[in-house]
Amino acid sequence: MGYNCVVLVKQVPDTKRITGKVMNDDGTVNRAALAAIFNPEDLNALEMALQIKGLYGGTVTAITMGLPSAAEVLREALYRGSDRAILITDPRAAASDTLATSYILSCAVRNVPYDIVLCGRQAIDGDTAQVGPQVAQKLGITQITYVEALEGLQGRSITVRRNIGNGWQLVRTNLPVLMTVIDSANQPRIPAAKRLMRYKKARARCEIEAQLRLERPQLEQGELAELVEQAAKELSSRGLLIEQWDIDMIGADPALCGRSGSPTKVHRIQSVILSAKDSKTVEPTDAGISQMISELISDRIIA
Amino acid sequence: MINTNQKADVWVFAEQHNGHLEDVSLELLGKARALAAQLNVAVGAVLLGQQVSSLSQRLISHGADKVLLADHPLLAHYQTNSYAKVFCQLVRKYQPQIVLFGATVTGRDLAPRIASELRAGLTADCTDLQIGDHKPPNEDKLYKGLLFQIRPAFGGNIIATIINYQRWPQMATVREGVMRMADPNPRRKGRVIKVDVELGPEDLPLEILQEHQQPRKVNLKAARIIVAGGAGVGSKENFKLIWELANCLGGAPAGSRAAVDLGFIDHQYQVGQTGTTVRPALYIAIGISGAIQHRAGMEQSQKIVAINKDPQAPIFSIAHYKIVADLNDVVPRMIKALKEKATR
Numbered sequence: 327m328g329y330n331c332v333v334l335v336k337q338v339p340d341t342k343r344i345t346g347k348v349m350n351d352d353g354t355v356n357r358a359a360l361a362a363i364f365n366p367e368d369l370n371a372l373e374m375a376l377q378i379k380g381l382y383g384g385t386v387t388a389i390t391m392g393l394p395s396a397a398e399v400l401r402e403a404l405y406r407g408s409d410r411a412i413l414i415t416d417p418r419a420a421a422s423d424t425l426a427t428s429y430i431l432s433c434a435v436r437n438v439p440y441d442i443v444l445c446g447r448q449a450i451d452g453d454t455a456q457v458g459p460q461v462a463q464k465l466g467i468t469q470i471t472y473v474e475a476l477e478g479l480q481g482r483s484i485t486v487r488r489n490i491g492n493g494w495q496l497v498r499t500n501l502p503v504l505m506t507v508i509d510s511a512n513q514p515r516i517p518a519a520k521r522l523m524r525y526k527k528a529r530a531r532c533e534i535e536a537q538l539r540l541e542r543p544q545l546e547q548g549e550l551a552e553l554v555e556q557a558a559k560e561l562s563s564r565g566l567l568i569e570q571w572d573i574d575m576i577g578a579d580p581a582l583c584g585r586s587g588s589p590t591k592v593h594r595i596q597s598v599i600l601s602a603k604d605s606k607t608v609e610p611t612d613a614g615i616s617q618m619i620s621e622l623i624s625d626r627i628i629a
Numbered sequence: 630m631i632n633t634n635q636k637a638d639v640w641v642f643a644e645q646h647n648g649h650l651e652d653v654s655l656e657l658l659g660k661a662r663a664l665a666a667q668l669n670v671a672v673g674a675v676l677l678g679q680q681v682s683s684l685s686q687r688l689i690s691h692g693a694d695k696v697l698l699a700d701h702p703l704l705a706h707y708q709t710n711s712y713a714k715v716f717c718q719l720v721r722k723y724q725p726q727i728v729l730f731g732a733t734v735t736g737r738d739l740a741p742r743i744a745s746e747l748r749a750g751l752t753a754d755c756t757d758l759q760i761g762d763h764k765p766p767n768e769d770k771l772y773k774g775l776l777f778q779i780r781p782a783f784g785g786n787i788i789a790t791i792i793n794y795q796r797w798p799q800m801a802t803v804r805e806g807v808m809r810m811a812d813p814n815p816r817r818k819g820r821v822i823k824v825d826v827e828l829g830p831e832d833l834p835l836e837i838l839q840e841h842q843q844p845r846k847v848n849l850k851a852a853r854i855i856v857a858g859g860a861g862v863g864s865k866e867n868f869k870l871i872w873e874l875a876n877c878l879g880g881a882p883a884g885s886r887a888a889v890d891l892g893f894i895d896h897q898y899q900v901g902q903t904g905t906t907v908r909p910a911l912y913i914a915i916g917i918s919g920a921i922q923h924r925a926g927m928e929q930s931q932k933i934v935a936i937n938k939d940p941q942a943p944i945f946s947i948a949h950y951k952i953v954a955d956l957n958d959v960v961p962r963m964i965k966a967l968k969e970k971a972t973r
Contacts, residue, residue, distance in 0.1 A: 341783050360783075428745060451783055454753035456741035459709070463745035468834040469709055471738045485838070491734045493842035497835045589750030589796040593763050593777060596788045605945075608934075610954030616966045618934070618950050623970065626757055626779070626788070627911045627932050628854065628878060629809060 328384030329479065329501075331375035332435055334445040334461065335368040335388050335403060337396040341450050364399045367446025369406075369514035371507040374476055375444050376407045376515070382479055385409045387438050391419060391430055394532035400568050404525035405517030412438070413530045416572040418584050424452075426587035428460030433576040435465060442484070443504040447472060458506035468499050471506045530568040531558050633797045635774055637726035639665040640798075642716070642739070643676040643688050643696070644731055646707065650684055652810065653731030655691045657803060659811035660758055661729060662692035667760045668774055670726070673697055675719060677712055679705035682821065689819035691811060696819060697723070701826040703833060707735055711832040713742040719824060720747060725798050727776050729758075732802040744800050750793035751800040752778035756807055756853075756910065763792050776801065781910075781931065805851050809879065847881070847897045849905045854880030854913075857900055857927070860887035861916020861937060861956060868893045870960045871915060877967045878911070885917045901926035915956050919944025936960070 339360030375386045388403035390396050391414040400411035414434050422430065435443055443465070448455035455471070462469035470486055477485040477496065485498045489508055529537075534557045538550060545553070561567040573583050581587060608614045622628045639661045644651040654674075661672045674693035676684060678700065685696040699715050716739070720728065728743075730736040732754050744751035757779040764771045772794040778801045782789050793799050849855060856875040862868050868888070875882040884894035886901050900907055901923040912930035917923060919935070919942055927933070928947050935948035936956050945951045952959055 339783065423750065424741070425745060425748065425750065452753070453782075454741075454751075455737045456744070456751060456753055459738060459741035460745035463713075463742045469738070469742065470835070471709075472734055489734070490840075490842070492848075493840065495837060495841075496839040497837055499835050589748065589793045590752060590778075590791050591763075591765070591793065593761075593790040593792045595790075605949050605951060608950050608952045610952055610959050610962070612962055612966065615952075615959065615962050616969075619963070619966050619970060622911065622932065625932070 327382065329378055329382055329441045330385050330387070330439045331378055331442045331444060332387045332389060332438055332440040333368070333372045333375045333403070333408070334431055334435075334443065334457070335372065335390045335399050336365045336446075336449045337362050337390065337392050337399045338365045338449050338451040339363075362395065362398065364402050365446055365449045365451075367448060367507060367509050368399075369446070370509055370511045371444040371446050371505075372403055372406060372408065373512045373514040374473070374505075374507050375442070377476065377512070378442065378479065379407070384441075385439075387412065387440075389414065389431065389434050389438075391415070391422075391427060391434070394530065394536065397530040397533055397568050400530075401525055401528050402517065404528055404568075405522045406515055407518070407521065410438075410569070411528070412569045412571060413532075414571050414573075414576065415530075415532060416583070418573055418580050421585045421588065422583060423588035423590045424454055424456040424460060425589060426583050428457045428464055429582050429587060430573060430576070430578055431457065432461045432464035433573070433578040434571065435461065437571075437576050441501045443467070443502070445504070445506055447506040447508045455506065458504060462504035465502075465504065467502045467504055469504045469506070470497060470499065473505045473507050474511050476511075525566065527561075528566045528568050529557075529561060530570040532570060533568075534558060534561075632724070633795070634724055634726060635668070636670060637724050637797075638671045638673045638695075639668070639727040640673045640675055640697075640725040640729065641693070642728070642730045642736065643674040643684070643693075644733060644735055645676065645678055645681055645684060646735075648678070648681060648684070650687060651731055651733060651805070653733060653736075653803065653805040655687070655813075656805070656808040656810045657729045657731060658688060658692035660803070660808045661727070662811070664727065664758060664760055664776070665694075668726075671695060673723070673725060675699075675716065677704045677715055685819075685821045686815075687813070690813035690815050690817050692817075694819050696821045697824055698821055699824050699826050701828060703828040703830075704826065706837060707739075708833050708835050709738055709742055710834055711828055712739055713746065714828065714832055715824075715826055716743050717746050720798060728798045728800045730800070730802045732804040736802050740800060740802050747798070749796055749798050749800050750791075751802070752780060752791045753802050755780045755801045755803050756788075758801060758803070763794055765794070775799070804853070807853055847895075849881055849883055849898065849900065849907050852881035852907070853909050854878045854911045855883050855900065855907055855909045855927075855930075856880050856913045856915065857883040857885060857917060858888050858893065858915045859885040859917030859923075860891060861918070862888060862893060863916070865893045867957070870956070874913065874915075874960055874964055877964050878913075880909075880911070880913075883907075885920075885923050887917075914944050914948070915960060917944055918942045919947070
């Protein structure tokens with residue numbers, strides 16, 4: 327008995343607390359100006375998975391795709407109660423749009439046992455809410471979006487309440503299912519101190535390697551690989567290894583990943599942030615007000 | 630994914646529930662009409678449901694040249710799989726170049742499922758759509774007449790223009806209220822094309838046990854522009870200024886907690902920690918001092934205009950445009966300026 331839950335999580339820039347200039351002069355995003363956090367609604371998805379495990383038993387696996395630094399959100403998932411953590415990191419996955427991302431994530435999910443796939447409704451960096459439904463389509467399973475409450479599970483049947491904007495809907499379906507969870511669904515638990523102490527040492531291979539390179543820059547490639555392997559084995563024996571997969575290991579077609587797998591392309595990016603020093607004092611005259619309105623029109627704020 | 634075809638139609642998903650069309654679909658038809666005129670192609674409205682053919686003329690009067698009507702008992706209630714299946718069949722058959730959806734709960738559930746199946750690009754929550762040309766950095770070819778999908782990203786800190794030049798259809802969602810609804814022309818003519826629907830029980834994996842819909846309340850979250858008044862407005866009478874300015878901008882009126890407590894405006898219009906948290910494109914704070922509880926509910930707005938007599942008011946610390954003056958003088962000037970721009 328019990329259910330295998332897979333939670334798809336994302337590390338995102340904290341768009342609510344942006345400091346300094348978000349865009350570099352060359353038009354790329356200045357990551358240094360952005361603190362990285364666990365996408366808020368993914369915490370609600372993780373909480374729901376942990377509640378399912380608490381009520382019915384089973385497992386919780388957290389999967390993320392991202393840079394090596396995204397291992398941090400997996401550690402946070404382990405602190406909160408996740409049983410297993412998997413990092414998909416591969417340079418060939420860079421610049422994936424939602425379609426390529428959902429393809430890669432669906433390939434990863436196929437490699438773990440699952441009854442229920444959960445993710446936050448949307449991530450705060452893009453706010454698209456597209457990856458959940460797209461993963462469900464690629465897995466060929468039923469999707470339930472905007473889930474605000476878990477009513478219960480019985481055998482292979484699940485009942486949840488969806489928020490439909492101006493009301494709610496109580497729906498039932500058979501597993502497997504993918505659900506996207508909204509922030510009002512629950513209050514994510516805070517990490518347990520005991521788990522935090524235990525899992526703060528959890529590492530992915532890429533992190534072990536980076537640490538070794540830093541500590542011993544003179545190491546040769548072969549030696550380095552051997553040491554990484556040793557350390558990984560040691561961590562794994564203590565249940566502290568964050569699994570690290572590349573797109574070959576999940577059987578993904580490279581042509582469908584990254585830039586080549588992404589139908590949407592960026593034509594142009596414009597920075598619109600006004601930091602406090604960019605604020606303007608408008609003279610309370612017809613000319614001053616007219617000038618402000620012209621600026622708002624040219625900035626596409628008003629039509 | 631379908632081939633690019635410059636002669637193909639521009640489509641809008643005509644979202645209806647229980648025979649009631651969503652406003653956003655009508656707004657999109659107006660935009661689709663403008664895009665189609667530039668491309669010199671037709672606008673198609675895709676209408677799925679049961680016994681909904683009576684909605685066709687309304688779609689035509691708002692800009693559709695043709696209505697693709699899929700009428701079937703199994704389409705009576707929206708479900709992701711059944712709607713996506715029928716929609717994908719239609720796209721494969723008729724090969725539209727652009728497909729637009731309202732960014733409603735239903736649109737955001739359906740559009741990505743369809744895009745994934747078609748392996749097409751999809752851009753969420755566009756704030757503007759235009760037609761333009763693009764030259765990829767590594768190619769000599771100029772791709773003409775593409776859909777520019779313009780949207781904020783990174784919490785509204787950047788504006789990105791997204792395109793899909795190789796794989797079509799070009800798909801986008803747009804939030805309600807972003808596009809202006811055009812006045813309907815009841816004399817407009819269009820064709821209704823009834824399409825065949827093949828669905829079985831296996832296409833309806835959800836059992837809808839219960840549904841509850843409140844009558845539509847004030848939805849500040851969906852508003853792109855919010856004009857909010859505070860205690861400084863002085864009276865319920867004077868709050869008319871707030872409504873008038875909101876009306877001029879096509880925005881929603883709102884109030885601070887102080888304005889609500891003073892009875893100037895109803896609680897459902899309250900912005901702030903104990904009211905609604907909003908992040909519109911434009912927030913105009915009028916006679917609001919800007920207590921932290923209020924700022925927490927609106928400081929993520931893309932642009933903030935603050936009007937207050939007190940130069941020390943905390944609202945100015947987060948305002949992009951500061952107007953230190955009497956609101957009774959400034960607001961009428963703003964209304965006048967907006968009316969002048971509109972007639973130009």
